Amino acid sequence: MKSGRHFLQIPGPTNTPDRIQRAMHRAVIDHRGPKFAELGRSILEDLKAVFKTQNQVVIYPASGTGAWEAALVNVLSPGDKVLMYETGQFATLWKNMAQKLGFDPVFMQGNWRTGANAEAIEAQLTADTDHKIKAVCVVHNDTATGITSDIAAVRAAIDTAGHPALLIADTISSLGSIDFQTDAWGVDVVVAGSQKGLMLPPGLSFNTISPKAWAACEAGGDRRSYWDWRDMAAPNEQGFFPYTPATTLLYGLREALDMLAEEGLQAVFDRHARHAGATRKAVDAWGLNILASNPAERSNSLTAVLMPDEKGANALRAEILDSYDMSLGTGLNKVEDRVFRIGHLGDFNDLMLMGTLCGVEMGLMRAKVDFQRGGAQAAMEYLAGA
Amino acid sequence: MKSGRHFLQIPGPTNTPDRIQRAMHRAVIDHRGPKFAELGRSILEDLKAVFKTQNQVVIYPASGTGAWEAALVNVLSPGDKVLMYETGQFATLWKNMAQKLGFDPVFMQGNWRTGANAEAIEAQLTADTDHKIKAVCVVHNDTATGITSDIAAVRAAIDTAGHPALLIADTISSLGSIDFQTDAWGVDVVVAGSQKGLMLPPGLSFNTISPKAWAACEAGGDRRSYWDWRDMAAPNEQGFFPYTPATTLLYGLREALDMLAEEGLQAVFDRHARHAGATRKAVDAWGLNILASNPAERSNSLTAVLMPDEKGANALRAEILDSYDMSLGTGLNKVEDRVFRIGHLGDFNDLMLMGTLCGVEMGLMRAKVDFQRGGAQAAMEYLAGA
Amino acid sequence: MKSGRHFLQIPGPTNTPDRIQRAMHRAVIDHRGPKFAELGRSILEDLKAVFKTQNQVVIYPASGTGAWEAALVNVLSPGDKVLMYETGQFATLWKNMAQKLGFDPVFMQGNWRTGANAEAIEAQLTADTDHKIKAVCVVHNDTATGITSDIAAVRAAIDTAGHPALLIADTISSLGSIDFQTDAWGVDVVVAGSQKGLMLPPGLSFNTISPKAWAACEAGGDRRSYWDWRDMAAPNEQGFFPYTPATTLLYGLREALDMLAEEGLQAVFDRHARHAGATRKAVDAWGLNILASNPAERSNSLTAVLMPDEKGANALRAEILDSYDMSLGTGLNKVEDRVFRIGHLGDFNDLMLMGTLCGVEMGLMRAKVDFQRGGAQAAMEYLAGA
Amino acid sequence: MKSGRHFLQIPGPTNTPDRIQRAMHRAVIDHRGPKFAELGRSILEDLKAVFKTQNQVVIYPASGTGAWEAALVNVLSPGDKVLMYETGQFATLWKNMAQKLGFDPVFMQGNWRTGANAEAIEAQLTADTDHKIKAVCVVHNDTATGITSDIAAVRAAIDTAGHPALLIADTISSLGSIDFQTDAWGVDVVVAGSQKGLMLPPGLSFNTISPKAWAACEAGGDRRSYWDWRDMAAPNEQGFFPYTPATTLLYGLREALDMLAEEGLQAVFDRHARHAGATRKAVDAWGLNILASNPAERSNSLTAVLMPDEKGANALRAEILDSYDMSLGTGLNKVEDRVFRIGHLGDFNDLMLMGTLCGVEMGLMRAKVDFQRGGAQAAMEYLAGA
Numbered sequence A, B, C, D: 001m002k003s004g005r006h007f008l009q010i011p012g013p014t015n016t017p018d019r020i021q022r023a024m025h026r027a028v029i030d031h032r033g034p035k036f037a038e039l040g041r042s043i044l045e046d047l048k049a050v051f052k053t054q055n056q057v058v059i060y061p062a063s064g065t066g067a068w069e070a071a072l073v074n075v076l077s078p079g080d081k082v083l084m085y086e087t088g089q090f091a092t093l094w095k096n097m098a099q100k101l102g103f104d105p106v107f108m109q110g111n112w113r114t115g116a117n118a119e120a121i122e123a124q125l126t127a128d129t130d131h132k133i134k135a136v137c138v139v140h141n142d143t144a145t146g147i148t149s150d151i152a153a154v155r156a157a158i159d160t161a162g163h164p165a166l167l168i169a170d171t172i173s174s175l176g177s178i179d180f181q182t183d184a185w186g187v188d189v190v191v192a193g194s195q196k197g198l199m200l201p202p203g204l205s206f207n208t209i210s211p212k213a214w215a216a217c218e219a220g221g222d223r224r225s226y227w228d229w230r231d232m233a234a235p236n237e238q239g240f241f242p243y244t245p246a247t248t249l250l251y252g253l254r255e256a257l258d259m260l261a262e263e264g265l266q267a268v269f270d271r272h273a274r275h276a277g278a279t280r281k282a283v284d285a286w287g288l289n290i291l292a293s294n295p296a297e298r299s300n301s302l303t304a305v306l307m308p309d310e311k312g313a314n315a316l317r318a319e320i321l322d323s324y325d326m327s328l329g330t331g332l333n334k335v336e337d338r339v340f341r342i343g344h345l346g347d348f349n350d351l352m353l354m355g356t357l358c359g360v361e362m363g364l365m366r367a368k369v370d371f372q373r374g375g376a377q378a379a380m381e382y383l384a385g386a
Helices: A018-024 A034-051 A064-073 A089-100 A118-127 A151-161 A211-219 A229-237 A247-263 A265-286 A313-324 A350-366 A375-383 B018-024 B034-051 B064-073 B089-100 B118-127 B151-160 B211-219 B229-238 B247-263 B265-286 B313-324 B350-366 B375-383 C018-024 C034-051 C064-073 C089-100 C118-127 C151-161 C211-219 C229-238 C247-263 C265-286 C313-324 C350-366 C375-383 D018-024 D034-051 D064-073 D089-100 D118-127 D151-161 D211-219 D229-237 D247-263 D265-286 D313-324 D350-366 D375-383
Strands: A007-009 A056-061 A081-085 A104-108 A133-139 A166-170 A189-193 A204-209 A302-306 A326-328 A339-343 B007-009 B056-061 B081-085 B104-108 B133-139 B166-170 B189-193 B204-209 B302-306 B326-328 B339-343 C007-009 C056-061 C081-085 C104-108 C133-139 C166-170 C189-193 C204-209 C302-306 C326-328 C339-343 D007-009 D056-061 D081-085 D104-108 D133-139 D166-170 D189-193 D204-209 D302-306 D326-328 D339-343
Touching: A007 A339, A007 A350, A018 A247, A034 A056, A034 A204, A034 A247, A056 A064, A056 A229, A056 A247, A064 A089, A064 A166, A064 A189, A064 A204, A081 A089, A081 A118, A089 A104, A089 A133, A089 A166, A104 A118, A118 A133, A118 A151, A133 A151, A151 A166, A166 A211, A204 A211, A204 A247, A211 A229, A247 A265, A265 A302, A265 A350, A265 A375, A313 A326, A313 A339, A313 A350, A313 D350, A326 A339, A326 A350, A339 A350, A350 A375, A350 D313, A350 D350, A350 D375, A375 D350, A375 D375, B007 B339, B007 B350, B018 B247, B034 B056, B034 B204, B034 B229, B034 B247, B056 B064, B056 B229, B056 B247, B064 B089, B064 B133, B064 B166, B064 B189, B064 B204, B081 B089, B081 B118, B089 B104, B089 B133, B089 B166, B104 B118, B118 B133, B118 B151, B133 B151, B151 B166, B166 B211, B204 B211, B204 B247, B211 B229, B247 B265, B265 B302, B265 B350, B265 B375, B313 B326, B313 B339, B313 B350, B313 C350, B326 B339, B326 B350, B339 B350, B350 B375, B350 C313, B350 C350, B350 C375, B375 C350, B375 C375, C007 C339, C007 C350, C018 C247, C034 C056, C034 C204, C034 C229, C034 C247, C056 C064, C056 C229, C056 C247, C064 C089, C064 C133, C064 C166, C064 C189, C064 C204, C081 C089, C081 C118, C089 C104, C089 C133, C089 C166, C104 C118, C118 C133, C118 C151, C133 C151, C151 C166, C166 C211, C204 C211, C204 C247, C211 C229, C247 C265, C265 C302, C265 C350, C265 C375, C313 C326, C313 C339, C313 C350, C326 C339, C326 C350, C339 C350, C350 C375, D007 D339, D007 D350, D018 D247, D034 D056, D034 D204, D034 D247, D056 D064, D056 D229, D056 D247, D064 D089, D064 D133, D064 D166, D064 D189, D064 D204, D081 D089, D081 D118, D089 D104, D089 D133, D089 D166, D104 D118, D118 D133, D118 D151, D133 D151, D151 D166, D166 D211, D204 D211, D204 D247, D211 D229, D247 D265, D265 D302, D265 D350, D265 D375, D313 D326, D313 D339, D313 D350, D326 D339, D326 D350, D339 D350, D350 D375
Parallel strands: A007 A326, A081 A104, A081 A133, A133 A166, A166 A189, B007 B326, B081 B104, B081 B133, B133 B166, B166 B189, C007 C326, C081 C104, C081 C133, C133 C166, C166 C189, D007 D326, D081 D104, D081 D133, D133 D166, D166 D189
Antiparallel strands: A056 A204, A189 A204, A302 A339, B056 B204, B189 B204, B302 B339, C056 C204, C189 C204, C302 C339, D056 D204, D189 D204, D302 D339
């Protein structure tokens, strides 16, 4: 048995705050009764502010992967072309899913160190003169690489190209952490999950649906049942769901929405930016490199750090888990063993971040990695405004 | 604010025991770390005893409706015929899903008062000489009607007909409440959920997969991603999942499996039978009829009670909710307003049942329903062995 | 392992509602910090409404027995005479405590079936012409006998006698269940605990202090430290305590005060009266006798039931615990094995009461007690207004 | 609302681990029933290992101050002399209590920077030729000064003096954090509380009672009731208590005893020593002084740090609370505003400590205290073994 609190600093699921855990520790109620209706209606309404949208939001009892699938099968018909951009492992997995489901992804290759290139997207769309491409899918913040792509620029690219494709964005590791503006950026379908900026355990996921996406859904889409938006609309109006909802997670979501509103969304984003800033100061002081090569695309919810000589990340993570009871994110696929990822998102504060960065620095010492000390010191000076 | 504890006597979700709520009130852990692996492996192994199977069990972060879909899309190809039997609303919904997903359900009509007729199934299969029917789907215990069908008899019917169809059974409201023997009864795919006999909140669902079902999955099935059994196999071996699992519900499942093992599965079934017996005594004494007309098919997890003159169930339920803070199940579809349903499943005991039955009896009085008093008294005498 | 929820129907500690348990499931905070000050001040202020007083209320991290001791040592000097009235076991224990602490209790004998006799108290005080008696101690609701004494009548008796003695009342099993009016009834010191009508676990207890009691405290009292009211006054003004408070129980108390305010104190009292009424209907129908022989003195928070032939209560309780997982109160001292006690106080409702009464009735059957069936039926008819 | 977890780094109450909070989140049970008996017996037995004693341990539903009073009133008669040693504010408060209770404390003056001087105690006892002194009271670890006194040396002093006085030790902030050997050190009465090394919320306190202390209790002691050891003995044998126990805190205690046993007492002490060592490295690097001037007496559970110029501690603490959501201990009485105290005890680990020390260092920066940076860095190097 290890003493004290585990530091869960993977880039999600994040540390669920006590307040949310308490909110979920409640008896299940009749999901067809009047108390549930009130709960459901209030959640479906208040979610809109978090997505910055007037569009309908739907909730699935499913992990984020489910919301990926829902986003595709409701608007694409079998064989439809869909433009997807390789920003890292999660973009890759989403592309694989599109293939398995029988769509035809055009996968624009990336280097895992930079975000979606709006100019390249524009060129691709412009070339698609007969509008075979039905949707453009971009991961707003790729959890594997810590790269945040400019969704407003992607929107502009589509518009400039005069292309009718839908814009679909994955905000799984950005919603509630990094500003995302569904309506201002003209995003037709948003994909999100419960377990990162929303501070809940995993088990819920979300889509938002623009009028244009609704039209695509009504007119076509793949065969679907569990994910079918059309079955959601009527019961959702009363606060109900077409099948048994994950009631306790919804209790937690109600509390999470209250917490975000109390702190204020902009304050939440500023806090994440501040913690990301301190983390980057530490990485710089350690003499290590951040995977995201473009400073403007560095994520505020996680930082993927390249190992010197690009190896040994797994041994480092094991050392840190063993010696300091902290979980960090592993390097996935192309960056396996080359990077470790520090999650600094969700319900978090300066001292939790300093515990985290000190854990990394002590782990670097113990694992005899070639680095410079002083990262935690640099972060402290940043946080203390010194 | 109402004082005291709400009586959640819908036929599921059921009253989650404190012990399970406590088990779920824990920090989320790294779903790719060694502690999670241990948890995942132990759950996947211990679930087999509950299903009475040696087959692999897969877990979805989804409600039971998701496991319905998974059962179909993994073994059926588009256009495949599937035999389904109308035992009530849930059988009907499953059939509708099969249609939406592009399969071709042959829906054997029932009267909502009796279970699946094995002889009729046998006849249907015998007539299917070119084996167009790929699967037979039966709801073991239809939650809308309180009817338990004889799955062993369905198995025998298939065998007698010498038909190669897979047998798929929905045990959503029977697993952990009414004996179900996956292997002894030769069930190829089982569908189950977390929120009834397993005593958890909703949010997890299950399939078991026989070797024959695996073969069908590998050889065909529909296009699929989230529900794809094939993606489960490799990570499950290590205790992991192909996408982020609903960790807190898994903590609860671990505890539920321990609780069922401590009480003993047979003792759990006996307890449900005893409570169903007492409930039936009460209904008889009230001079009311049970929807399930065949005594051998009356469910041990819920009892659907017909109103005198077959109307007024909704008003009665509203009166009981208002006056006695108890939720009962509503009549669905063909039995709308004609029946109310008493759930007596999950984590339950004699005094909770008596509170429930007294609540129904007092509600009948208050709602001025034409009935005989003395139902609770009859149940007490049954329970006291008097 | 027993399935379902234990019925804790002893007359306290009572069933702690989930809402209070959740409120207590919080991190401890600095008991000298600003957040604690806010908590402490609000509790100390809001407690006054529950006691119906403008007097100061003090809180001890201690069980109710501690508040008994505090009530005595703050106003009595060694050797002081104190008039105490035998209403049952708890009055007897309080008298024993007064003796151990070196005071001189005059114990007016009762028969354990009737409450404090105001006329007899008046006579006793009138005879005490040189005012040797410094205080009159009465248990408002004796938890051992289920007898509620008329405290307003005791106040009138003291006034009629023109006697300066302080009036001290124990409301441990009545506060928050049965109307008690500290100021209107001129009670100088009230003794209360957390674990009955306040719905909390045990661990906190209370005194209220009238100006006259404060004067007695300042002028005299016994040597004292932990219980010393004088050390409370200054820190309490800021919301603090003179030594480390039981923070988590205070969180629960904050919630309990909110719950009582939401339901409304009078509604809480009416609810207890209604449940006591139904319980008495059941006891009558069983052909059993209630220990409290005077109907006007029958407690609304518990009912002590005499066994036929006044024996066998322990065997009955053991049978009920074993067969129906319900704890009832035992007969204490003079009524050992002669009575069992049904607690119907705290966070309670009609169906919990019916479960309780059915459990008693089934236990009477199983234990082969000589009684009439139909008690639960009578209670239901009372509760249904039939 | 502040995001993330509050750092409660006062020297107690400490951060209650989730596991204990969960254990306390349980329904209260009948404190006179068989399940409670089992709980009570197991706790009373297993507590002995934590105190390293074969003596009886008694538990009070009270804060530690109550156990101080119990230790005195059970063995001292009014007017008895008791030798007490000024190691800080808590020794002073205990002396004040002895006076209020009518005993005659001989208070050996200390300078708040060093522990109990065994030689001086020996001299005092040797001079007490007619054995007027009935007990020697020493605070093992004074929470106000962070000074640990050598209790074995005090024992030796008493023995060398050939004096029959009882030895009474307060271990409130050392038990479960710093080695304490009741039997090996011949301590007659130990005073302890729940809210520090035992990791529980406040509300329980303890005495251990040597045969010699029992003899003193039986032969004399002051008038007493709530605190009377004699009333504990008989019910404790069965696992019961003489009055209603604080059940939920006992659930937590059961869990705490399990946690200490799982980690191993010696490992727990080593962990506290390691964290104290790292903290001292940080204080040294900051160029600040530790209040405890004698390195051998520096506490392993807290560190009291002197401000430069011995002022401004309150402003620093306010800055740290406001900017970093961390509570530190205030300077009490003679060291008011001169010191701040860092608690590093209870359920704690390296990263929580680093968060704590970084919070102090950032606070020192923000409050513009004259100090050297690099304390957190020094602590990290200590903890990483670099």
